[in-house]
Amino acid sequence: QQPVQSPQAVILREGEDAVINCSSSKALYSVHWYRQKHGEAPIFLMILLKGGEQKGHDKISASFNEKKQQSSLYLTASQLSYSGTYFCGTGYSYSGGGADGLTFGKGTHLIIQP
Amino acid sequence: DAEITQSPRHKITETGRQVTLACHQTWNHNNMFWYRQDLGHGLRLIHYSYGVQDTNKGEVSDGYSVSRSNTEDLPLTLESAASSQTSVYFCASSEAGAGETQYFGPGTRLLVL
Numbered sequence: 001q002q003p004v005q006s007p008q009a010v011i012l013r014e015g016e017d018a019v020i021n022c023s024s025s026k027a028l029y030s031v032h033w034y035r036q037k038h039g040e041a042p043i044f045l046m047i048l049l050k051g052g053e054q055k056g057h058d059k060i061s062a063s064f065n066e067k068k069q070q071s072s073l074y075l076t077a078s079q080l081s082y083s084g085t086y087f088c089g090t091g092y093s094y095s096g097g098g099a100d101g102l103t104f105g106k107g108t109h110l111i112i113q114p
Numbered sequence: 115d116a117e118i119t120q121s122p123r124h125k126i127t128e129t130g131r132q133v134t135l136a137c138h139q140t141w142n143h144n145n146m147f148w149y150r151q152d153l154g155h156g157l158r159l160i161h162y163s164y165g166v167q168d169t170n171k172g173e174v175s176d177g178y179s180v181s182r183s184n185t186e187d188l189p190l191t192l193e194s195a196a197s198s199q200t201s202v203y204f205c206a207s208s209e210a211g212a213g214e215t216q217y218f219g220p221g222t223r224l225l226v227l
Contacts, residue, residue, distance in 0.1 A: 041220050047215055101147045
Protein backbone atom coordinates (compact mmCIF):
# COMPACT_ATOMS: atom_id res chain seq x y z
CA GLN A 1 0.00 0.00 0.00
CA GLN A 2 1.50 3.23 -1.17
CA PRO A 3 1.64 5.97 1.47
CA VAL A 4 -0.35 9.10 0.71
CA GLN A 5 1.49 12.40 0.60
CA SER A 6 -0.11 15.80 0.95
CA PRO A 7 -0.14 18.35 -0.45
CA GLN A 8 0.70 17.30 -4.01
CA ALA A 9 2.32 20.64 -4.68
CA VAL A 10 3.08 23.84 -2.84
CA ILE A 11 4.48 27.19 -3.92
CA LEU A 12 6.17 29.35 -1.31
CA ARG A 13 8.09 32.58 -1.08
CA GLU A 14 11.61 32.36 0.24
CA GLY A 15 11.53 32.47 4.04
CA GLU A 16 8.09 30.88 4.42
CA ASP A 17 7.44 27.58 6.17
CA ALA A 18 6.08 24.35 4.71
CA VAL A 19 4.70 21.08 6.08
CA ILE A 20 4.53 17.89 4.04
CA ASN A 21 2.55 14.95 5.33
CA CYS A 22 2.88 11.23 4.71
CA SER A 23 0.16 8.82 5.83
CA SER A 24 0.01 5.06 5.75
CA SER A 25 -2.90 2.67 6.16
CA LYS A 26 -0.49 0.01 7.39
CA ALA A 27 1.59 -0.12 10.57
CA LEU A 28 4.95 1.52 9.97
CA TYR A 29 8.39 0.55 11.15
CA SER A 30 10.27 3.41 9.55
CA VAL A 31 9.78 6.54 7.48
CA HIS A 32 12.51 7.85 5.18
CA TRP A 33 12.43 11.32 3.67
CA TYR A 34 14.16 12.20 0.41
CA ARG A 35 14.42 15.27 -1.79
CA GLN A 36 14.87 14.94 -5.54
CA LYS A 37 15.72 17.64 -8.03
CA HIS A 38 14.78 17.23 -11.68
CA GLY A 39 16.99 14.71 -13.47
CA GLU A 40 18.89 13.77 -10.33
CA ALA A 41 18.86 10.92 -7.82
CA PRO A 42 16.87 11.18 -4.59
CA ILE A 43 18.96 12.59 -1.77
CA PHE A 44 18.46 11.31 1.76
CA LEU A 45 17.19 13.83 4.30
CA MET A 46 16.36 11.84 7.41
CA ILE A 47 14.94 8.62 8.76
CA LEU A 48 12.52 8.09 11.62
CA LEU A 49 11.98 4.78 13.31
CA LYS A 50 9.02 3.33 15.15
CA GLY A 51 8.84 5.03 18.52
CA GLY A 52 7.42 8.42 17.64
CA GLU A 53 10.68 10.29 17.62
CA GLN A 54 11.30 13.65 16.07
CA LYS A 55 14.45 14.56 14.21
CA GLY A 56 15.88 17.62 12.64
CA HIS A 57 18.92 19.30 11.30
CA ASP A 58 19.35 22.86 10.19
CA LYS A 59 15.88 24.10 9.28
CA ILE A 60 14.41 20.76 8.26
CA SER A 61 12.80 18.48 10.81
CA ALA A 62 10.35 15.61 10.86
CA SER A 63 8.04 13.81 13.23
CA PHE A 64 6.61 10.32 13.33
CA ASN A 65 3.21 9.71 14.93
CA GLU A 66 3.04 5.97 15.47
CA LYS A 67 -0.61 6.00 16.55
CA LYS A 68 -1.73 7.79 13.40
CA GLN A 69 0.82 6.01 11.16
CA GLN A 70 1.79 9.41 9.90
CA SER A 71 4.96 11.41 9.43
CA SER A 72 5.36 15.11 8.75
CA LEU A 73 8.32 16.96 7.29
CA TYR A 74 8.77 20.57 8.40
CA LEU A 75 10.75 23.09 6.39
CA THR A 76 11.22 26.40 8.17
CA ALA A 77 12.41 29.66 6.65
CA SER A 78 12.60 27.97 3.28
CA GLN A 79 15.51 28.69 0.96
CA LEU A 80 15.63 28.57 -2.83
CA SER A 81 17.72 25.38 -2.57
CA TYR A 82 14.78 23.60 -0.91
CA SER A 83 12.91 23.46 -4.23
CA GLY A 84 12.35 19.96 -5.55
CA THR A 85 10.14 16.95 -5.07
CA TYR A 86 9.94 15.44 -1.61
CA PHE A 87 9.24 11.76 -1.19
CA CYS A 88 8.48 9.74 1.87
CA GLY A 89 9.45 6.09 1.80
CA THR A 90 7.85 3.78 4.30
CA GLY A 91 9.25 0.57 5.74
CA TYR A 92 6.76 -1.96 6.98
CA SER A 93 8.71 -4.86 8.38
CA TYR A 94 11.93 -5.90 9.93
CA SER A 95 13.20 -9.12 8.45
CA GLY A 96 16.04 -10.30 10.63
CA GLY A 97 19.27 -8.92 9.26
CA GLY A 98 17.69 -7.55 6.12
CA ALA A 99 15.44 -4.69 5.25
CA ASP A 100 12.51 -4.78 2.88
CA GLY A 101 12.58 -2.19 0.17
CA LEU A 102 10.74 1.03 0.76
CA THR A 103 7.29 1.92 -0.51
CA PHE A 104 7.30 5.50 -1.72
CA GLY A 105 4.57 8.10 -1.92
CA LYS A 106 3.97 9.92 -5.18
CA GLY A 107 5.84 12.97 -4.01
CA THR A 108 5.18 16.59 -3.11
CA HIS A 109 6.44 19.24 -5.50
CA LEU A 110 7.85 22.24 -3.65
CA ILE A 111 8.60 25.45 -5.49
CA ILE A 112 10.35 28.26 -3.66
CA GLN A 113 10.15 31.66 -5.28
CA PRO A 114 12.49 34.57 -4.50
CA ASP B 115 35.32 7.80 -1.46
CA ALA B 116 32.71 5.06 -1.34
CA GLU B 117 29.96 5.42 -3.89
CA ILE B 118 27.23 3.74 -5.90
CA THR B 119 27.39 3.86 -9.69
CA GLN B 120 25.06 2.80 -12.47
CA SER B 121 25.74 2.08 -16.12
CA PRO B 122 24.80 2.92 -18.71
CA ARG B 123 23.31 6.28 -17.77
CA HIS B 124 21.17 6.31 -20.90
CA LYS B 125 20.04 3.38 -23.04
CA ILE B 126 17.81 3.04 -26.08
CA THR B 127 16.72 -0.46 -27.06
CA GLU B 128 14.10 -2.22 -29.11
CA THR B 129 11.11 -4.22 -27.98
CA GLY B 130 12.00 -7.86 -27.36
CA ARG B 131 15.71 -7.35 -26.72
CA GLN B 132 17.40 -8.40 -23.49
CA VAL B 133 18.88 -5.51 -21.56
CA THR B 134 21.09 -5.51 -18.46
CA LEU B 135 21.55 -2.48 -16.25
CA ALA B 136 24.57 -2.48 -13.97
CA CYS B 137 24.76 -1.30 -10.36
CA HIS B 138 28.02 -1.23 -8.40
CA GLN B 139 28.58 0.00 -4.84
CA THR B 140 31.81 0.30 -2.91
CA TRP B 141 30.32 0.72 0.57
CA ASN B 142 30.30 -3.01 1.20
CA HIS B 143 26.57 -2.77 1.94
CA ASN B 144 24.66 -6.02 2.35
CA ASN B 145 21.34 -4.64 1.09
CA MET B 146 20.80 -3.57 -2.51
CA PHE B 147 17.60 -2.47 -4.24
CA TRP B 148 16.28 -1.65 -7.69
CA TYR B 149 13.49 0.89 -8.19
CA ARG B 150 11.83 2.34 -11.25
CA GLN B 151 10.47 5.87 -11.36
CA ASP B 152 7.60 6.94 -13.59
CA LEU B 153 5.54 10.12 -13.69
CA GLY B 154 2.49 9.75 -11.52
CA HIS B 155 3.79 6.66 -9.72
CA GLY B 156 6.82 7.79 -7.79
CA LEU B 157 9.47 5.18 -7.04
CA ARG B 158 8.44 1.52 -7.12
CA LEU B 159 10.47 -1.43 -5.89
CA ILE B 160 11.45 -4.03 -8.49
CA HIS B 161 13.82 -6.43 -6.70
CA TYR B 162 16.03 -6.39 -3.64
CA SER B 163 18.81 -8.45 -2.12
CA TYR B 164 20.02 -8.98 1.45
CA GLY B 165 23.36 -10.42 0.39
CA VAL B 166 25.20 -12.74 -1.94
CA GLN B 167 22.95 -15.36 -3.53
CA ASP B 168 19.85 -13.72 -2.03
CA THR B 169 17.19 -12.06 -4.19
CA ASN B 170 13.60 -11.05 -3.50
CA LYS B 171 10.75 -9.77 -5.63
CA GLY B 172 9.34 -6.32 -5.10
CA GLU B 173 6.09 -4.68 -6.09
CA VAL B 174 6.73 -4.60 -9.88
CA SER B 175 9.04 -7.55 -10.56
CA ASP B 176 7.34 -9.06 -13.63
CA GLY B 177 9.67 -8.98 -16.65
CA TYR B 178 12.77 -8.29 -14.53
CA SER B 179 15.40 -10.48 -12.90
CA VAL B 180 18.44 -9.92 -10.70
CA SER B 181 21.34 -12.01 -9.47
CA ARG B 182 23.82 -11.33 -6.67
CA SER B 183 27.14 -13.09 -7.12
CA ASN B 184 29.16 -10.67 -4.98
CA THR B 185 28.56 -7.92 -2.44
CA GLU B 186 29.30 -5.01 -4.76
CA ASP B 187 27.05 -5.70 -7.76
CA LEU B 188 23.35 -6.23 -8.43
CA PRO B 189 22.67 -6.22 -12.19
CA LEU B 190 19.07 -5.85 -13.35
CA THR B 191 18.04 -7.76 -16.46
CA LEU B 192 15.01 -7.10 -18.61
CA GLU B 193 14.46 -10.48 -20.23
CA SER B 194 12.46 -9.17 -23.21
CA ALA B 195 12.14 -5.41 -23.13
CA ALA B 196 8.66 -3.92 -23.51
CA SER B 197 7.61 -0.31 -24.13
CA SER B 198 5.99 -0.32 -20.68
CA GLN B 199 9.48 -0.69 -19.22
CA THR B 200 10.54 2.71 -20.50
CA SER B 201 11.45 4.41 -17.26
CA VAL B 202 14.21 5.78 -15.06
CA TYR B 203 15.85 3.04 -13.02
CA PHE B 204 17.54 3.69 -9.69
CA CYS B 205 19.72 1.35 -7.73
CA ALA B 206 20.16 1.85 -3.98
CA SER B 207 22.10 0.22 -1.18
CA SER B 208 22.07 0.21 2.60
CA GLU B 209 23.68 -1.37 5.62
CA ALA B 210 22.15 -4.59 6.91
CA GLY B 211 19.14 -4.17 9.14
CA ALA B 212 15.84 -2.38 8.88
CA GLY B 213 15.70 1.35 9.28
CA GLU B 214 19.02 1.92 7.57
CA THR B 215 19.50 4.76 5.11
CA GLN B 216 19.23 3.81 1.45
CA TYR B 217 21.67 5.64 -0.79
CA PHE B 218 20.67 6.02 -4.41
CA GLY B 219 22.75 5.78 -7.55
CA PRO B 220 22.51 8.43 -10.31
CA GLY B 221 19.92 6.47 -12.32
CA THR B 222 19.65 4.96 -15.79
CA ARG B 223 17.19 6.37 -18.34
CA LEU B 224 15.88 3.52 -20.48
CA LEU B 225 13.84 4.02 -23.63
CA VAL B 226 12.26 0.96 -25.24
CA LEU B 227 11.13 1.55 -28.81
